[in-house]
Amino acid sequence: MPSYTAPVKDMQFILHDVLKITSQDVPGYSELEADFTSAILEEAGKLASSVLAPLNQVGDTEGCYMENGVVRTPTGFKAAFDQVREGGWPGLDMPEQYGGQGMPYVIGTAVGEFFSAANQAFTMYQGLTHGAASAILAHGTEQQKDTYLPKMVSCDWTGTMNLTEPHCGTDLGMMRTKAEPQDDGSYSITGQKIFISAGEHDMADNIIHLVLAKIPGGPEGIKGVSLFIVPKFLVNEDGSLGARNGVTCGKIEEKMGIHGNSTCVMNYDGATGYLLGAEHKGMRAMFTMMNEARIGVGMQGLAQADVAYQNALDYAKDRLQGRDVTGTKNPDGPADPLIVHPDIRRSLMDQKSFAEGARAFMLWGAYLIDRAHRNTDADADGLISLMTPVIKGFLTDEGFDMTILAQQVYGGHGYIEEWGMSQYARDARIAMIYEGANGVQALDLVGRKLAQDGGKHVMAFFDLVKTFLKDNEGNEALKADFLDPLKAASKDLQAAGMFFMQNGMKNPNAALAGSYDFMHLFGHVCLGLMWAEMAKAAHAALEAGTQDEAFYRTKVATGRYYMARRLPATALHLARINSGADTVMELEAANF
Amino acid sequence: MPSYTAPVKDMQFILHDVLKITSQDVPGYSELEADFTSAILEEAGKLASSVLAPLNQVGDTEGCYMENGVVRTPTGFKAAFDQVREGGWPGLDMPEQYGGQGMPYVIGTAVGEFFSAANQAFTMYQGLTHGAASAILAHGTEQQKDTYLPKMVSCDWTGTMNLTEPHCGTDLGMMRTKAEPQDDGSYSITGQKIFISAGEHDMADNIIHLVLAKIPGGPEGIKGVSLFIVPKFLVNEDGSLGARNGVTCGKIEEKMGIHGNSTCVMNYDGATGYLLGAEHKGMRAMFTMMNEARIGVGMQGLAQADVAYQNALDYAKDRLQGRDVTGTKNPDGPADPLIVHPDIRRSLMDQKSFAEGARAFMLWGAYLIDRAHRNTDADADGLISLMTPVIKGFLTDEGFDMTILAQQVYGGHGYIEEWGMSQYARDARIAMIYEGANGVQALDLVGRKLAQDGGKHVMAFFDLVKTFLKDNEGNEALKADFLDPLKAASKDLQAAGMFFMQNGMKNPNAALAGSYDFMHLFGHVCLGLMWAEMAKAAHAALEAGTQDEAFYRTKVATGRYYMARRLPATALHLARINSGADTVMELEAANF
DSSP states (O other): OOOOOOOHHHHHIIIIIISOGGGSOOTTOTTOOHHHHHHHHHHHHHHIIIIIGGGHHHHHHHOOEEETTEEEOOTTHHHHHHHHHHTTGGGTTSOGGGTOOOOOHHHHHHHHHHHHHHOHHHHHHHHHHHHHHHHHHHHOOHHHHHHHHHHHHTTSEEEEEEOOBTTBSSOGGGOOOEEEEOTTSOEEEEEEEEEEETOSOSSSSEEEEEEEEEOTTSOSGGGGEEEEEEESEEEOTTSOEEEEOSEEEEEEOOBSSOTTSOEEEEEEEEEEEEEESSTTOHHHHHHHHHHHHHHHHHHHHHHHHHHHHHHHHHHHHHOBOSOOTTSOSOTTSSSOBGGGSHHHHHHHHHHHHHHHHHHHHHHHHHHHHHHHHHSOOHHHHHHHHHHHHHHHHHHHHHHHHHHHHHHHHTGGGGGBGGGSHHHHHHHHHHHTTSSSOHHHHHHHIIIIITTHHHHHHHHHHHHHHHHHHHHTTTOHHHIIIIIHHHHHHHHHHHHHHHHHHHHHTTOHHHHHTTHHHHHHHHHHHHHHHHHHHHHHHHHHHHHHOOSOHHHHHHHHHHHHHIIIIITTHHHHHHHHHHTOSHHHHOSOGGGO | OOOOOOOHHHHHIIIIIISOGGGSOOTTTTTOOHHHHHHHHHHHHHHIIIIIGGGHHHHHHHOOEEETTEEEOOTTHHHHHHHHHHTTGGGTTSOGGGTOOOOOHHHHHHHHHHHHHHOHHHHHHHHHHHHHHHHHHHHOOHHHHHHHHHHHHTTSEEEEEEOOBTTBSSOGGGOOOEEEEOTTSOEEEEEEEEEEETOSOSSSSEEEEEEEEEOTTSOSGGGGEEEEEEESEEEOTTSOEEEEOSEEEEEEOOBSSOTTSOEEEEEEEEEEEEEOSSTTOHHHHHHHHHHHHHHHHHHHHHHHHHHHHHHHHHHHHHOBOSOOTTSOSOTTSSSOBGGGSHHHHHHHHHHHHHHHHHHHHHHHHHHHHHHHHHSOOHHHHHHHHHHHHHHHHHHHHHHHHHHHHHHHHTGGGGGBGGGSHHHHHHHHHHHTTSSSOHHHHHHHIIIIITTHHHHHHHHHHHHHHHHHHHHTTTOHHHIIIIIHHHHHHHHHHHHHHHHHHHHHTTOHHHHHTTHHHHHHHHHHHHHHHHHHHHHHHHHHHHHHOOSOHHHHHHHHHHHHHIIIIITTHHHHHHHHHHTOSHHHHOSOGGGO
């Protein structure tokens, strides 16, 4: 059976050696001493390993199902959800005013990775609630906040987001769900939503649906979309639950993975809804939720890659097969362990260098979000807004690829469900699709984010890389292995941006045909930067004298691998971008 | 529901415009006039589309299962298998002496792609039988051939290959299955084999297992392995079925995909077996079967990519979502079809250019096999032996990636099983694993095949490319778009080979750490060569005047895409190879 161990030490390294969070001038960060974060992470890690991970295969095998009209979650999910609630984990980074612990987002992210890695389908119930609560926090009236947030912060009530309809996912302007204004100020919501994660289940007393719908007579298309709070059970003035609202689960979808999460068709038949935010400004309100959700999805990519890697590594150490070509390593055994073979190592190093680089990228992103919110730092906000599609698209694509590599280490056993490696791949697959398919992330990045505020944020990113290179140019330990490759990769990214500027104006397709490659190019440069920073921190620790030399030397070696073997992908992406739109757009649709 | 249309026209283009088979001096080729092959392919395509494809999802959903000790195949499989038998398809390229039609392998391969694309799990029953029959044909006594082949060529009896045991897959020298010699010249086989595809089922009167086992007292390790024929029912002298043999299916595995094929744990309890080939020479005999099987598996990669692409294309034309940024294409509809979007086209062109290039590569490989067998051409034999791991490894890796791209075109619907796109990915996934995991293919390529016969075969490949470039250097239509990129890619391949020669001697790991990248680099060069040849043939047809301009122009455009967007991957693979083994091998196993 597969297992999971939370990478607490790696997380601590990033928080304290790399990001040096306690020295950052972000409100709330000074309290995050190493001992304190270690205690939280250890505790979260224990819950993840001992409670959530053992339910991962159960969730996959049993799935969610309808029983007399009630949606049932897999055996053990409800009890585990109670344990998560009792530990106060859902409110970790939520305001104390509503029962949360008020900690920075960076801590919530670190814990979120552990939970997602241990059991993605399970953790989504909590993750979606967090997103819905954030939207209410940002756009709700005081009364709405008081009514819903305390229960959502504790996860006594869970939340959902309802965007997609059968005929429209990306193109939400086409949606048909209607919201008719009622005399009492509420709205009557009618329509069908599909692919609603955690749409209906048996683990919470109430479910708070956030639903996009159109108020008749409003503007056409996406500009006429509003956001509504539609509780499963209406809430009385005293906070108690009232009548069942007109929203029901029509069907649970059969999916490739995340079987433990109920993906529902939700039918709204004149359900009572309450406007969240302003009329026709629903997309803005929804985006509060979606940006957070997108970063959370990027984290899922990393999380599944990490747990798959952990298991592949164990297998590679245990399984005896073949001999080391340079000399037997296990003379007393019938064969050497898989890990002696160079091609198995290539695969493991691909996985390891991705997971650790992605983790740093994730936490850096979370730090930027904290700066943006806690310091009202517009530059940090701009930068994370630029990075969001990269985090979502790059980490989920690569994360999925890594689960495939991990599965491959098992040979035939990787294909047998019992061993659990197939599930990691199948679960990771969804992350490339939901919260905006990765092609849409690339479009968002190149079509919108690059040029935002006059291109200010991408320039800020380049400055960041430039400054890092300049600040460290005398560091001989970093130069050949880290600084030179980072410089080359960053040049590729700039050249790609230049190509878009020079060609995208006269032909937008010239930029859009390269958008996917640009997203990956950008992701590699980010991971390259992260590895350069981690190597710097590791060298510093080694020079300062450490009791844990092996740990820091391993960091440097893993970083060297990334720079030598993964980062050169930037040149390929640039070549593809530079080839322009001609070969992409040439064929008439009929001639495909 | 997904559908499949056999690409008869594309197949005919390769057979006749590119390979010009009727002008090749291969026995049996002169009869393969375009009208004749067209008739065969149309007929096979009809069966694939109308009988096999509709059972693909049924097979996935129902799977194989045990019922009172009998292994049942999914609804409809048995009737469809009868139809395949009645059509004489299994014996298409088998000797007439045993009831086959004696056609060249190139035709069997073309038909095989259609059947695999329509229903991989189903077609495996037939494919494994073909492989087992080939091994008996090559290594059996006259009596063995007379006893088994007529029934196997017709698929009245099916075949299996039994290699893997619970503790060994790649490293077969460790196997424990024993074969005790009996007084009557037969052997008593005892042991457990796992992952046996088509190991037990209800579609044939008998199943002929080819089983690797060790005769006690023989040499240690792989040199002491022999191959045995172990029929499910013993065969009487008159050809009628006798006693049930001591071989049973212990379990059907739950797998990620190919549910319609029964993957069995097979228990041999003193089963009667007959030596096939010489004692202790089992691996040699098994390799007859494995090489064919490996090429067949490469074909599966291409086949799943093609059927997934066909469906993704249909969806991209139908699904309305968003508007073309350069101007509305479907003003009367609520949105434009997906196919207007550059990033969707990038994905479709990746898939299309792979599938068509891979098909040419496949058929070229089949042609080499025909030359090797029908002309006893040692050079062709050496070349296809070199290519086998490339066909298996590259086409299955890329083929799987393409099914993921195709699934992604569907957005959320791609993740829902009902739409069928998940199955293509799940089914394609096994091809990277079975018949030697792709890492083992890379090892075979770099560790064995490259240096075979003094490196003669890889030199022959380079000569082939060089000759093509030279023969066409005056062809201006090809120069910039095809010849120059092919030349550059081929240079990368040569540089990689050079790196191995210069570094592999003193440190084998320096070569093996780059083996996987070399396999992909080689695959890209092969597809680049195929596209250059296809473009040449298409240009020739256009110049000669054709009624079907759009078809040939599309070929050239698709080829240009491959050369501009896919082929540059060779430089990345070379960079990874050139980085050597240091970063791959540096870490102690304990420090991962």
